[in-house]
Structures are given as C-alpha cells and as structure tokens.
Amino acid sequence: MSDVVSTGSTTRVSLTVNGVRHDLDLPARRLLSDALRHDLRLTGTHVGCEHGVCGACTVLVDGAPMRSCLLFAVSLDGAEITTVEGCRSADGGMGPVQQAFHECHALQCGFCTPGFITTITAFLDDNPAPTRDEAREAVSGNLCRCTGYVNIVSAVERAAELRREPTP
Amino acid sequence: MKPPAFTYHRPATVQEAVQLLDAHAGEGAKVLAGGQSLVPLMSMRLAAPGHLVDINHVAGLDTVEVTSTGVRVGALARHSRVEHDAAAFAALPLLRQALGQVAHPTIRNRGTTVGSLVHGDPAAEMTAVLAVLDGEVELVGPHGSRSVGAADFFVGPMETEHADAEVAVAATFRRPPAGTGSAFVELARRHGDYAMCGVAALVTVDADLAVTGARVGLISVGAGPVVVDLGPAVSGSGGGVDTPRARELVDAAIDPEDDIHATATYRRHLAHVLTERAVAQAHEAARGTRRSAA
Ligand SMILES: Cc1cc2nc3c(=O)[nH]c(=O)nc-3n(C[C@H](O)[C@H](O)[C@H](O)COP(=O)(O)OP(=O)(O)OC[C@H]3O[C@@H](n4cnc5c(N)ncnc54)[C@H](O)[C@@H]3O)c2cc1C
Ligand code: FES
Ligand code: FES
Numbered sequence: 001m002s003d004v005v006s007t008g009s010t011t012r013v014s015l016t017v018n019g020v021r022h023d024l025d026l027p028a029r030r031l032l033s034d035a036l037r038h039d040l041r042l043t044g045t046h047v048g049c050e051h052g053v054c055g056a057c058t059v060l061v062d063g064a065p066m067r068s069c070l071l072f073a074v075s076l077d078g079a080e081i082t083t084v085e086g087c088r089s090a091d092g093g094m095g096p097v098q099q100a101f102h103e104c105h106a107l108q109c110g111f112c113t114p115g116f117i118t119t120i121t122a123f124l125d126d127n128p129a130p131t132r133d134e135a136r137e138a139v140s141g142n143l144c145r146c147t148g149y150v151n152i153v154s155a156v157e158r159a160a161e162l163r164r165e166p167t168p
Numbered sequence: 169m170k171p172p173a174f175t176y177h178r179p180a181t182v183q184e185a186v187q188l189l190d191a192h193a194g195e196g197a198k199v200l201a202g203g204q205s206l207v208p209l210m211s212m213r214l215a216a217p218g219h220l221v222d223i224n225h226v227a228g229l230d231t232v233e234v235t236s237t238g239v240r241v242g243a244l245a246r247h248s249r250v251e252h253d254a255a256a257f258a259a260l261p262l263l264r265q266a267l268g269q270v271a272h273p274t275i276r277n278r279g280t281t282v283g284s285l286v287h288g289d290p291a292a293e294m295t296a297v298l299a300v301l302d303g304e305v306e307l308v309g310p311h312g313s314r315s316v317g318a319a320d321f322f323v324g325p326m327e328t329e330h331a332d333a334e335v336a337v338a339a340t341f342r343r344p345p346a347g348t349g350s351a352f353v354e355l356a357r358r359h360g361d362y363a364m365c366g367v368a369a370l371v372t373v374d375a376d377l378a379v380t381g382a383r384v385g386l387i388s389v390g391a392g393p394v395v396v397d398l399g400p401a402v403s404g405s406g407g408g409v410d411t412p413r414a415r416e417l418v419d420a421a422i423d424p425e426d427d428i429h430a431t432a433t434y435r436r437h438l439a440h441v442l443t444e445r446a447v448a449q450a451h452e453a454a455r456g457t458r459r460s461a462a
Binding site: 011027028029031034049050051052055058061064065066067069070071072074075077119138140141 | 171
C-alpha cells in the first residue's frame with residue numbers, strides 16, 4: 001500500500017542524524033535543511049540560496065554529499081544523515097577537516113563553512129591523497145564570498161595530511 | 169523560498185505510482201525523482217503540483233544494464249551512478265564524458281539521468297547524448313507501456329513526449345557502430361553551470377582509419393537537443409571532417425536565442441568552435457578504438 005499523507009497533516013519519518021535516530025512527524029513540504037535546523041535544532045547546516053546553487057546546506061546522505069535544501073525530508077525515510085556537527089573527532093574535538101580549516105585560515109565569516117566541511121569530509125573518504133587540482137575540483141560546487149578559495153584548497157590538502165597522521 | 173504544500177505519496181511499485189498519477193492528474197500530480205530540478209522550481213514558486221508521487225522507494229528502478237544494443241538506465245539511477253559505472257563507460261564512453269559536466273558532483277549524487285531527460289531542459293547534456301545516440305525512453309502509463317525515440321521525445325523547451333500519468337521507467341542509449349569515438353565539449357560561465365553551448369560528437373572510422381560517418385548533438389542552441397548528421401562533410405578519401413562544410417551544416421540546423429547568459433550570435437560562434445573541437449576529439453578517440461582492436 002502506498003503511504004498517502006494529506007496536505008494538512010504530517011507523516012512519520014525516521015532519520016538517523018549523526019548516529020542518533022529521530023522519529024519525526026513532518027509536513028511533506030519540509031525541506032531536509034529545515035528539518036535539521038528547525039525540528040532538530042541542528043543549526044550548523046546553513047541555508048544560503050535555498051535553490052541548490054551555493055552549497056552551504058550540503059550534508060551527507062548515506063555518506064554522499066547532497067544539497068539539503070533540495071531534498072524533502074519525507075523522501076528520506078530510513079536514511080543516515082551526517083551534518084557538520086557530525087564531522088567532529090571521536091573525542092568531541094575538531095575533526096581533521098575542521099582542524100585544517102582552523103590552521104589554514106580557510107574561513108572568514110564562516111557562513112559557507114559547514115557545506116565545505118561536509119563536502120570535503122566525503123571527498124577525502126573517496127580520495128585520501130588528492131592533488132591540488134583535485135582538491136579545487138572537489139570544492140567547485142560550493143560558493144564562498146569571503147576567502148577567495150586559496151586557503152580552502154590548502155585546507156583540503158592539510159586535512160588529508162591530518163587524516164594520515166596517527167592520532168596521538 | 170519554501171515549496172508550497174502538496175500531498176505526498178510514496179508508492180512501492182511502478183503500477184501504484186501510475187495509479188496515483190492517474191487518480192490525481194487533475195490536481196497536477198507529478199513524479200518526484202531526484203528533485204534536483206523540481207524542488208528548486210517549487211521553492212521559487214514556478215511549480216506548485218498538488219500531489220507528488222515519490223518514486224524513490226520503488227523497487228527495481230535503480231539499474232544500469234549493459235546489453236548488446238546499448239546501455240539501459242533505470243529511472244532511479246542517479247547521474248553519479250551512471251557516470252561511475254565501469255561497464256557503461258566501456259560500452260559508451262560518451263555517458264561519462266557528458267555526465268562529468270552535468271552540474272556538480274553533489275547534484276549528481278541525487279539527480280537522475282532519466283529525470284533530466286523527462287525534464288527536457290534544452291541545456292541538459294544528457295538530452296543531446298540520448299539524441300545523438302538515437303536512444304529511447306520507456307514509459308509506463310494507465311494504458312500500458314510504450315517506447316518513444318529521442319527524435320519524438322523532445323518536443324520543446326521543458327516539454328517532452330510523456331503523458332501526465334506516465335512514469336518514465338528507463339532510457340536506453342544505443343551503441344554506435346564499431347570504430348566510433350565520442351567526445352562531449354561545452355562552455356559554461358561557471359564550472360558546473362548549465363552550458364551556453366555544448367556538443368556531443370560521434371565520429372566513426374573504418375579499419376583503414378578512413379572517416380565513414382560523423383554526427384553531433386548540440387545543447388542550448390534550440391528548443392531541444394539538435395542533432396546534425398555531418399555525413400556530407402566527411403571526405404571519402406580517408407581524411408577527416410571538412411570544417412567549413414560542418415559549420416554550414418550546424419548553422420542550418422541550430423536556432424539559438426539571446427538571453428542573460430549569452431547572445432544568439434555568441435552561441436552560434438560557440439556552436440562552430442565547440443563542434444570543431446568535439447569532432448577532433450571524437451575522431452582521435454575513433455582512431456584509438458581501431459588501434460586497440462588491432
Ligand atoms: C545548481 C544546479 C545545477 C544544475 N546544472 C545542470 C546542468 O549543468 N546540466 C543538467 O543537465 N542538469 C543540471 N541540473 C539539473 C539536474 O541534472 C537534475 O537532476 C535533472 O534535471 C532532473 O533530474 P531529477 O531526478 O532531479 O528530477 P526531478 O527534479 O525529480 O524531476 C524533474 C521533472 O521531471 C519529472 N520526472 C522526473 N523523473 C521522472 C520519471 N521517471 N517519470 C516521469 N516524470 C519524471 C518530474 O515530475 C519533474 O517534472 C542542475 C541542478 C541544480 C540544482
Ligand atoms: S542553500 Fe542549499 S545550495 Fe544554497
Ligand atoms: S567564509 Fe564567508 S562565505 Fe565563505
């Protein structure tokens with residue numbers, strides 16, 4: 001049987017966000033970005049353009065980066081979501097990509113940063129030792145109005161190094 | 169920038185999806201595939217479907233099959249899945265050559281190849297790929313199923329030959345003859361944007377490396393993908409493709425328009441230049457297929 005939900009009511013969605021399972025009753029029109037920010041109060045995910053162009057809202061869905069502003073939460077029943085809050089290290093400190101951004105001064109206002117952190121985290125899983133060109137290509141779908149990107153590309157390389165270093 | 173309210177349906181089978189689309193056709197029911205075109209249109213309030221039939225949970229549509237005739241891509245195969253499929257690349261390198269230029273990887277992780285065909289944006293790379301390879305789209309509706317060839321499928325800008333209650337279940341990209349090389353070349357204002365012009369090219373050479381055929385499919389210079397047979401520009405003597413003649417053939421087929429991204433004149437210029445580049449690359453690739461076969 002199909003799952004029909006009327007416009008006035010809500011539908012039950014189960015999402016695992018940063019390892020924690022949430023059962024939410026959401027209106028069908030709720031974007032994943034808003035479900036994260038408003039319903040789960042995970043405001044690390046930023047919303048810039050809200051039509052898929054800027055990349056600020058990028059989260060990982062079952063490990064793959066996607067624009068959370070272009071997804072209806074109801075469509076993702078059963079999915080595993082990782083937001084920037086989930087990109088920290090196991091001890092709760094900064095994760096390697098976050099640490100690299102800090103060291104390389106890869107952010108200024110920080111608005112675009114969550115989208116870069118998630119995108120780069122997934123990229124380095126697939127390509128642990130990228131060239132500078134590959135690093136540039138990896139972040140080409142994310143817009144930053146402040147930095148000019150040079151330090152962000154350096155941070156991709158630094159994050160790759162940090163991930164290779166044994167944790168002390 | 170919030171999408172308007174709609175009634176959500178999550179069918180488990182194609183038949184159920186078709187029934188739902190049929191039952192709510194009067195209220196503007198639409199299929200939700202990757203949502204990478206539909207959600208922004210809804211957020212910008214350019215579309216307000218009363219019902220969305222979400223096919224993301226329909227079993228059996230997430231397929232990429234390589235057959236003797238071509239590559240059949242199911243409705244839930246994301247662009248990235250098709251792009252990275254090794255067997256599909258071996259059979260039809262043009263798929264990966266074009267998909268690498270469709271939006272950004274993040275969009276390709278969710279957007280479907282079949283969805284981009286149904287959406288029918290005249291700037292969508294895969295429309296030209298389907299058209300130049302003479303492929304077809306399989307549709308299932310309340311009255312059964314049918315296949316529509318690319319020549320009939322693309323009707324106009326954002327308009328394709330499918331009824332409101334039909335689900336496109338797959339598209340098949342047909343294999344060109346042996347000895348064919350391919351290339352996809354485009355120019356966009358920013359990396360990952362829709363192109364101002366793009367060209368998919370196929371060049372076929374025989375065992376003596378003489379060119380026997382050439383075809384291009386262009387985007388962003390017409391109401392839909394424009395296929396041009398460059399046969400008349402192929403010199404029979406084993407040379408290549410006659411560039412001035414190819415230009416004339418392209419010129420006669422395209423009908424670019426001015427918009428905020430580029431003037432019609434500039435798009436026409438791009439069609440010439442990019443055709444030349446794409447044909448040269450495809451020609452080189454065609455020689456390569458013969459060399460590796462030898
Ligand atoms: C920032 C950005 C940049 C982009 N750049 C490009 C680009 O350069 N080139 C390009 O080609 N595309 C681009 N796209 C669009 C992207 O390729 C989409 O994935 C694609 O156009 C639509 O696929 P979808 O699965 O997301 O379809 P949806 O958005 O879900 O649907 C689009 C339309 O097709 C219909 N539909 C979809 N699937 C079916 C089906 N199986 N049966 C019946 N109807 C169906 C829907 O009802 C809807 O009307 C871009 C998108 C964004 C957000
Ligand atoms: S807010 Fe989602 S891409 Fe800009
Ligand atoms: S740091 Fe300000 S937009 Fe990127």
